[in-house]
Amino acid sequence: MREDxxxxxxxxxxxxxxxxxxxxxxxxxxxxRDDREVQIGLFDNVxxxxxxPGITVFPSRWILRVExxxxxxxxxxxxxxALVSLQLxxxxxxxxxxxxxxxSSIYRPLQExxxxxxxxxxxxxxxxxxxxxxxxxxxxxxxxCVGILGASTGVGRIGKIYKTWLYRRAVSExxxxxxxxxxxxxxxxxxxxxxxxxxxxxxxxxxMRPEEPEAAQxxxxxxxxxxxxxxxxxxxxxxxxxxxxxxxxxxxVYTRFKPELKGLQxxxxxxxxxxxxxxxxxxxxxxxxxxxxxxxxxxxxxITAAQHVTEAMKSGLDNxxxxxxxxxARLLKAIIKECDFLVGQxxxxxxxxxxxxxxxxxxxxxxxxxxxxxxxxxxxxxxYIVNMDxxxxxxxxxxxxxxxxxxxDIQKSLQQVSRELLGKxxxxxxxxxxxxxxxx
Numbered sequence: 001m002r003e004d005x006x007x008x009x010x011x012x013x014x015x016x017x018x019x020x021x022x023x024x025x026x027x028x029x030x031x032x033r034d035d036r037e038v039q040i041g042l043f044d045n046v047x048x049x050x051x052x053p054g055i056t057v058f059p060s061r062w063i064l065r066v067e068x069x070x071x072x073x074x075x076x077x078x079x080x081x082a083l084v085s086l087q088l089x090x091x092x093x094x095x096x097x098x099x100x101x102x103x104s105s106i107y108r109p110l111q112e113x114x115x116x117x118x119x120x121x122x123x124x125x126x127x128x129x130x131x132x133x134x135x136x137x138x139x140x141x142x143x144x145c146v147g148i149l150g151a152s153t154g155v156g157r158i159g160k161i162y163k164t165w166l167y168r169r170a171v172s173e174x175x176x177x178x179x180x181x182x183x184x185x186x187x188x189x190x191x192x193x194x195x196x197x198x199x200x201x202x203x204x205x206x207x208m209r210p211e212e213p214e215a216a217q218x219x220x221x222x223x224x225x226x227x228x229x230x231x232x233x234x235x236x237x238x239x240x241x242x243x244x245x246x247x248x249x250x251x252x253v254y255t256r257f258k259p260e261l262k263g264l265q266x267x268x269x270x271x272x273x274x275x276x277x278x279x280x281x282x283x284x285x286x287x288x289x290x291x292x293x294x295x296x297x298x299x300x301x302x303i304t305a306a307q308h309v310t311e312a313m314k315s316g317l318d319n320x321x322x323x324x325x326x327x328x329a330r331l332l333k334a335i336i337k338e339c340d341f342l343v344g345q346x347x348x349x350x351x352x353x354x355x356x357x358x359x360x361x362x363x364x365x366x367x368x369x370x371x372x373x374x375x376x377x378x379x380x381x382x383x384y385i386v387n388m389d390x391x392x393x394x395x396x397x398x399x400x401x402x403x404x405x406x407x408x409d410i411q412k413s414l415q416q417v418s419r420e421l422l423g424k425x426x427x428x429x430x431x432x433x434x435x436x437x438x439x440x
Contacts, residue, residue, distance in 0.1 A: 006036045009117040011099070011135045012127045013060045014042040016052070018295040020205065020348025022329040024124050024150060027204035029054065031429040032119055041113045049109055058110050063095050064131060084130040085162040088137075096134045100142060118436065120144045123151035124204065126370070130163065133170035140173040145436035147176035147197075149428075150204040152370055153184045160191055168192050175435040178428055180204075181373030201428045202421040203374055205348055206355045208330060216334035220290070223321045231321045235288035241404075243287045244339040244358075246349030247274055247309055250300035253345050256365040257388050267308060273393040274363075275312035277343065280397035282315045285404055289320035290339065294346045296326055302346075341404050350375045354421070357414040359407035361400050365389040379417050384410070 010028060014021050029038045043060040044050075050057045065080065087094060098107045099114045114120075120139040122132040128151045139146035148170075167188070171177055177197040179185040185200045210216075220242075223232045235242065248254055249267065257270050281287040291306035306322045313320070327335070336342055336349065337356035344350045345363045347370055353360040354375065362385040364371045376382035384403060386396050403410065 004036055006032075006034055006038045006118060007113060007116040008032055008038060008040050008119045008121065009114060010040060010042040010121045010124060011063075011139075012043065012122055012124055012132070013064055014044055014124070015297065016042075016044055016055070016057065017297045019327065019329040019332050020294060020346060020351070021125065023205035023208045023333065023348055023352070024203065025055065026329055027206065027208035028121060028124070028149060030209055031204055031207045031425060032432060041110075041117065056113060058113075062107060062110060063098050063135075081130050082162045084134075085166050088130060088134045088166060093134055093138065096131065096138060099135070099138055114139075114142070117144060119432070120146040121149045122146070123148040123153060125150065126152040128153040130166055133166045136170045136173050143439065145175050145432070145439045147174040147178070147432070147435075149176065149178045149432070150180045150201075151178070151184060152180055152373075153188070164191060171195055171197060175439060176428075176432050180378075181370065182377055183369045183373045199428065199431075200378070201424050202378060203351055204425070205351050206418075206421050207425045207429075208333060208355075210333035210337055210352075210356060211328070211330040213334060213338060215331055216338045219323070219327070219331065219335060220338060223290070223323065231318060232288070232290065234318070238286075240286050240288045241340040242338070243278075243281055243289050243404075244336050244342040244344075244349075245274075245278065245289050245291045245306070245309075246294050246302065246342065246344040246346040247291065247305045248295065248300070248302055248345050249305040249308070250295070250297075252368055253364050253371075253388075256367060268312070271305075271308040271312040273388065273396070274309045275314070276393040277397045277400050278309065278320070279314050281343075281400055281404060282319045284401055287319075287341070287404070290335075291320065291322040292332060292335065292349065293323055293325070293327055294332065294349055341407055343400065347371045347374060350381075354379050354381065354414055355418055357411050357418050359403065359410035359414065360384060361386060361403045363388055363396070379421070381414075381417070 010025055014025055016022050025040050025042055029040050038054060039056060040054060041056045043064060044057045046057050046059050122135050136146050171192060174197060178199045178201050180203040182200060185198060220232045258266060261269055278289050293302045295302050303322060303324050310320060333352045336352045336358050339358060342353045342358055342360040344360055350360055350362045362371060362375055366387045366389055376385055386399050
């Protein structure tokens with residue numbers, strides 16, 4: 001491995017089709033980099049090693065038990081984690097050992113990356129688990145600077161039975177333990193007791209630098225109607241306000257929307273809810289809507305979700321456009337910065353808005369600890385969040401108009417919040433780098 005390149009291993013599954021996940025990886029890169037080029041290593045659902053700019057992707061199945069939260073029942077996931085915990089307590093590291101040794105040469109590139117890694121990071125987002133503890137143990141034995149960064153996690157009553165010993169060892173061996181919202185922080189304290197390593201700090205995605213404005217404008221100005229007319233350019237010439245939209249049909253935000261409905265009924269009701277809101281912004285404030293693709297996954301695409309919403313809208317084609325191409329995370333963040341307002345269901349679209357001080361309204365539900373914890377609590381933006389489980393589309397539409405009209409004041413507030421959050425991440429960055437210096 002080249003010494004003029006800094007290597008950082010994020011030893012989690014990071015599905016890069018979700019741009020929020022990519023934003024976390026890029027944010028970690030921007031936080032921990034020195035004056036050298038950075039190469040991030042991570043794991044995804046690929047068949048062989050693949051490369052993206054600044055990222056080396058290893059197959060998840062090489063070291064991780066890849067479980068689908070969508071297909072496995074909760075009891076199945078719990079049983080799987082309990083078995084892994086027992087194996088690790090007994091000293092059996094199974095495929096995790098491939099990080100450090102294997103009789104097969106196929107894993108040698110991974111071992112070389114691990115050997116060169118100056119930092120080993122686990123637990124980003126909500127993926128901290130028993131396997132993360134095993135990775136921390138192996139990394140610490142190898143003399144690495146290792147820890148938890150940007151985690152949303154918890155122990156729970158059942159998990160406490162089999163997780164406590166393993167989690168306590170992981171904390172003792174970690175050089176840093178950074179949680180991205182208060183719920184996870186307090187959950188770990190209740191289960192393990194307080195540690196001076198525990199820190200609450202913004203999600204690393206806040207630290208990801210956006211692409212240059214010129215790159216965002218190039219994409220926006222190329223957006224065309226089906227007949228060939230550049231819709232965004234026309235909207236700007238007409239001095240219309242540009243509203244970015246990040247809609248979805250997957251995950252807790254979607255599942256908890258009218259939970260009594262299933263399948264096509266839920267999809268249509270969800271699309272109608274959002275269509276009413278966007279139609280109101282168009283009719284009442286002459287807004288132009290740009291739908292963003294924050295996730296283009298095989299089982300769910302934001303592009304498809306946007307198409308369902310536009311099919312339910314009453315407004316004509318000259319009032320909206322859908323970006324239907326895969327966008328790098330840095331570019332999406334730059335596009336949000338170029339817009340006047342954002343309506344977002346995806347937490348990472350809201351993280352992007354706060355980071356670049358773009359006024360927004362978030363759509364979720366009361367049980368979404370992630371959005372309420374990160375955006376509501378940490379970012380002090382609870383007043384900009386609408387819970388779709390208690391607020392109907394008419395009320396949500398009126399709230400959107402109110403926030404849209406207050407966007408200049410909101411922007412000023414977000415500028416202050418963004419400065420504070422980036423300052424906290426800078427402190428975390430310095431802390432982690434100082435721990436690395438002491439490890440070495």
